[in-house]
Amino acid sequence: MMKALKDRTIRASIFLGLALIVAAVAGYRFRAQWVDEPLYPSPHLTEVRMLSEYHAPLEGTPMDTELYIFDSGEPGGTVLICGGNHPNEPAGYLAAVFILENLRMTEGRAIVMPRMNRGAFLHTESQEAQLPNFFIPTAHGERRFRHGSRVTNPVLQWPDPTVYVNPRGPFWDEIVAEHPEIAEGNPGPGRQTLAGVDSRNVNRMFPGDPRGTITEQLAYAIVTMIREEEVDLAVDYHEASPEYPTNNVIVAHERAADVATWAELLLSGDGVAISTDTSAMHLRGLTHREWGDAYMGIRPVLLEAPNVAQGRLKGRSTPEQIVEGLDMAYVRVQMIQKRLNERLAERARRLEERGRIPRERTRRILYVNIPETGIHIDVRVARHVQTTARLVEAYNDQMAGPPIGIADIPHYDEIIENGSGHYLHGPEGEPPAGAAREEE
Amino acid sequence: MVIAFFVSAFAIKLPIGIAMAIGAIAGILAGGHLFPLDESIRHLVEGMFAYFDPILIIATATIFMFTMERNGLLQVLAAWTLRTFARAPFVLLAAITFIIMFPGMLTGSSTAAVLTTGALMAPVLMHMGVPREKAGAIIAMAALFGMAAPPVNIPALIIGAGVDLPYVGLDLPLLVLSVPIALGTTWALALPHVNKKAAVETARDVEAGPAAKHGAKLFLPLFVVAALMIGERVFPQHIQLGLPLIFLIGMGVALLTGEKVSANKVSIEAMKAALPILGILMGVGMFIQVMTLTGARGEVVIQSLQLPRGWTGLYPIIGTTMPLMGSVSSFGAASVLGVPFVLALPTGPETIIMNAAALSSIVAVGDLMPPTALAGIFAAQVVGEKKYIRVLRWCIIPGIIAVVQGLLAIQFAAPLAQYLVRIGG
Numbered sequence: 045m046m047k048a049l050k051d052r053t054i055r056a057s058i059f060l061g062l063a064l065i066v067a068a069v070a071g072y073r074f075r076a077q078w079v080d081e082p083l084y085p086s087p088h089l090t091e092v093r094m095l096s097e098y099h100a101p102l103e104g105t106p107m108d109t110e111l112y113i114f115d116s117g118e119p120g121g122t123v124l125i126c127g128g129n130h131p132n133e134p135a136g137y138l139a140a141v142f143i144l145e146n147l148r149m150t151e152g153r154a155i156v157m158p159r160m161n162r163g164a165f166l167h168t169e170s171q172e173a174q175l176p177n178f179f180i181p182t183a184h185g186e187r188r189f190r191h192g193s194r195v196t197n198p199v200l201q202w203p204d205p206t207v208y209v210n211p212r213g214p215f216w217d218e219i220v221a222e223h224p225e226i227a228e229g230n231p232g233p234g235r236q237t238l239a240g241v242d243s244r245n246v247n248r249m250f251p252g253d254p255r256g257t258i259t260e261q262l263a264y265a266i267v268t269m270i271r272e273e274e275v276d277l278a279v280d281y282h283e284a285s286p287e288y289p290t291n292n293v294i295v296a297h298e299r300a301a302d303v304a305t306w307a308e309l310l311l312s313g314d315g316v317a318i319s320t321d322t323s324a325m326h327l328r329g330l331t332h333r334e335w336g337d338a339y340m341g342i343r344p345v346l347l348e349a350p351n352v353a354q355g356r357l358k359g360r361s362t363p364e365q366i367v368e369g370l371d372m373a374y375v376r377v378q379m380i381q382k383r384l385n386e387r388l389a390e391r392a393r394r395l396e397e398r399g400r401i402p403r404e405r406t407r408r409i410l411y412v413n414i415p416e417t418g419i420h421i422d423v424r425v426a427r428h429v430q431t432t433a434r435l436v437e438a439y440n441d442q443m444a445g446p447p448i449g450i451a452d453i454p455h456y457d458e459i460i461e462n463g464s465g466h467y468l469h470g471p472e473g474e475p476p477a478g479a480a481r482e483e484e
Numbered sequence: 485m486v487i488a489f490f491v492s493a494f495a496i497k498l499p500i501g502i503a504m505a506i507g508a509i510a511g512i513l514a515g516g517h518l519f520p521l522d523e524s525i526r527h528l529v530e531g532m533f534a535y536f537d538p539i540l541i542i543a544t545a546t547i548f549m550f551t552m553e554r555n556g557l558l559q560v561l562a563a564w565t566l567r568t569f570a571r572a573p574f575v576l577l578a579a580i581t582f583i584i585m586f587p588g589m590l591t592g593s594s595t596a597a598v599l600t601t602g603a604l605m606a607p608v609l610m611h612m613g614v615p616r617e618k619a620g621a622i623i624a625m626a627a628l629f630g631m632a633a634p635p636v637n638i639p640a641l642i643i644g645a646g647v648d649l650p651y652v653g654l655d656l657p658l659l660v661l662s663v664p665i666a667l668g669t670t671w672a673l674a675l676p677h678v679n680k681k682a683a684v685e686t687a688r689d690v691e692a693g694p695a696a697k698h699g700a701k702l703f704l705p706l707f708v709v710a711a712l713m714i715g716e717r718v719f720p721q722h723i724q725l726g727l728p729l730i731f732l733i734g735m736g737v738a739l740l741t742g743e744k745v746s747a748n749k750v751s752i753e754a755m756k757a758a759l760p761i762l763g764i765l766m767g768v769g770m771f772i773q774v775m776t777l778t779g780a781r782g783e784v785v786i787q788s789l790q791l792p793r794g795w796t797g798l799y800p801i802i803g804t805t806m807p808l809m810g811s812v813s814s815f816g817a818a819s820v821l822g823v824p825f826v827l828a829l830p831t832g833p834e835t836i837i838m839n840a841a842a843l844s845s846i847v848a849v850g851d852l853m854p855p856t857a858l859a860g861i862f863a864a865q866v867v868g869e870k871k872y873i874r875v876l877r878w879c880i881i882p883g884i885i886a887v888v889q890g891l892l893a894i895q896f897a898a899p900l901a902q903y904l905v906r907i908g909g
Binding site for chain 1: 515521522523525526527528529530531533534537540590591592593636638641642644645647648650651652716717720721724726727728769772773774776777778779781782783785786789790791792793794816819820823824827828
């Protein structure tokens, strides 16, 4: 008996020891995600603020995030440029960093917020088998960027409720009192039932809640900043899986629809095919909807570009998937889609010959054409950057508000030709950023 | 991965959870993802953590259930229910079905339903003369249909989130797809064993046990847990305790309101009972993470989308892959397969809601699929059946009917949506 007990004790001790080793190794890996990679703003940066200046309880928390302000010193409007709303959408983050490291303002000012949900950069998403980083070659060596999650790290906000009902926020009633016309056909923010995990998705909870969860407080702080800084135009960078119907698109609040449509026209001249969707009033909590419903002066838009690394059909997780946008699984799905549609057409023809109505004529599995060379992150970043430039131009052309002048942003063709890394900066006199990879 | 799992589970006879972990490690090796070693370890741990919340729910719900059993509540409730309703078994069975479904309807979790009201109703069913394994099947199926019923159907929420579909208009379709089949299943399984005369005699003989002396306060834990669950739904901005804490509060109340129970002892016993399934969930988490890492998960989805709509194409694929993938996680299947499937079906505003409801009802059947078979395993546990397969075999026909019903709802989604989907309000 004693011997058996001893054996069991030894066996249990061995497994416990193994579990501790595994926990230590994994803990070290997870902790590495908590270190912010350095960013190198352009020399025209005038001020760095923290978002907590607009909602003090965020101060000192991992959710507090930097606002990089570029003030031209000339009168004009304010443009807000955001990345990292969903840190698992790498081109969204990289495009904001790209703007941050190159921007010069000639009229008005810009506020760049590259890590909107900083708490979602701190982990990778369970069961998505994400690679935790991606690397961009630059003149200063390879730079590492984190590939985070769609939602805030549960270490910061846990547990999720069974269902999440997003907040109404404190702004709507005040807006409706002053501008009753906004409530026509518009149910206003909040009270929408969502999956529990969306309680950590900042892009489902605007305009936020000052006394809510830490992610709701983040949303509230952003909307407060928009109102206090009187932002005129706001651009929120995202990516979407190729099977998601809203892709290669500008989603615009109805107040921004004219600007977006004009920008779409200008982009066609650049060879950038994009379409404009109007923000749905029944789908609440998103930037393009709630920013516009919380502050009457703003024209908010959200941009989507295709990203194979976040799709449900993706093949094995590789660095190429993120950076080169290359995944042969998606290329194969395109061929499958083509064959399936040929079969459907043939079946429909036969049924119609027999006087019957076919159930299905065509099927779209993918909403984006994925070339065999992939959709490189340079292309996705270039789309976002060029769309931003054209949105500002359209805003000025339409005299939608006080003028905004941006400069030193490379053209789409230049970014494609030279790569986005060509325009990214690094520390002078310090080892190239690629050294960070060796340390891992 | 699959071979390593089967060899470990059935040839070497390792526990299913360990076999899943070995399958995951085999996938890492075969996919060439072993190095860097710390990264492959990270994947295993990260995959495991997908089930952190369900593990806490199961652990605390099991402790709650064991406490209710030890403090005498289950026996008193069984005796009271039988004496009150013995003359109307048809109505009693309907009431039992709704009682079992209720926690599932509120929480979206079949496990919560089985381990709470399922455990309460198990002795009632068996005292009525329903054989042990059929009683388990009734509990498993009612819990599963409770999970699929409104107001909270988590797979439907997950599918909706994937296609920007607000959780509106789903209540009636979900109700129609869950309540009639739940009642039909209970009656079909139980009525052949129940007759009024025997039930009345049994009711007379059933002893409430020593806990009866505690009177109405014995029922307090049930009211507290129900009130907190309802409170979370009705006042989501004010009450956000989470199921694990609700069950622990319920356990705390149960310790004070019935026969004396040692919290330490009952917790250890409950954890011993729950540990195998917790191990399976951790193994499954690793397995899915590595399937995604190697591209196997994507391949499953791609293979599922290749056929035209109809009974000789997409529908059988939906009817098999969703429950099968639900065997590892019905919530995971809703996200990974449910979203592409709903996009592969007609997407008119009302039709898509009907299809999402139908898909979510099909995916719920996954909770019966081994190796996890959450509803089946816990239902076997609450009726005291050692081999859960004996319970599951009585679930096969209702499970198939549920899947076929879901597929018929997809086939006739457009006309059904006209009557069942209301999105104006």
